[in-house]
Amino acid sequence: MASWDPAQYLRFGDERTRPFLDLIGQIPQSTRPITTISDIGCGPGHLTQFLRQRWPSAAITGVDSSPAMIERAxxxxxxxxxxxxxADAASWLPTEATDLIVSNATFQWLPDQFATIERLLAGLSPHGVVAIGVPDNADRPTHRLLDELAAESRFTGRFDNIRPFDPIPPVDYVDFFAPRGFTVNAWSTTYLHILQGENPVYEWIAGTRLRPYLAALADEPQLRDEFIADYRAALRTAFPARDWGTPLPFRRTFVVAVRN
Incomplete structure (x- = not known):
């Protein structure tokens, strides 16, 4: 598994924080207090403060599979x-019933996210809440250009173990949660991030989706440099810079499901 770099990930900390705030802002106030929270894929822990502000007396457990992220958190x-x-989200379970399972930009990495969610529901309290946000850009230029480059013959066999991302529309979550007795609020939002710096869209992707591709080429530095240069050039063309920054439309899917 490609390692995570907390510093690279946090280069766009403000832009990555806003969707999390939008997600937890849709969690309804309840007559049953939220006393335990599991944050799946907590990363470097920079979002914990917002959970603490919303639920000041809750016990919060952040879970992540990256040693570097957990160390910093x-x-x-x-x-x-x-x-x-x-811990790995695909196998972790809370040790006690959890009132809120929340996750920001993690479940899209799992081979079968709905199997993982199904398993996690065993640890959800009787009137608990599941709140999930995931990027949904498999059909956007950032991912399409990456897929096209990776498919070139010079890279044959290098990326066979990298799972492609699939579109994740809101209705997929409604179809999962509603038959299981949940009241479901699901939606999509396209954020228009205005990024600063030299080729900032590359730097954005370098902190997330690009990681396993670069790891797969770690032992072939010349080929890795070619891959980076060609992807950077493709992104620069697809996302031209303006005098005031580089606009990046970025779609995310959200769901807040409350167990009835």
């Missing part, structure tokens, strides 16, 4: 009822 954001655990 523990160092900078643990304490005050917050702890972090190094």
């Amino acid at each position: 523990t160092r900078e954001h643990a304490g005050d009822g917050v702890r972090y655990a190094l």
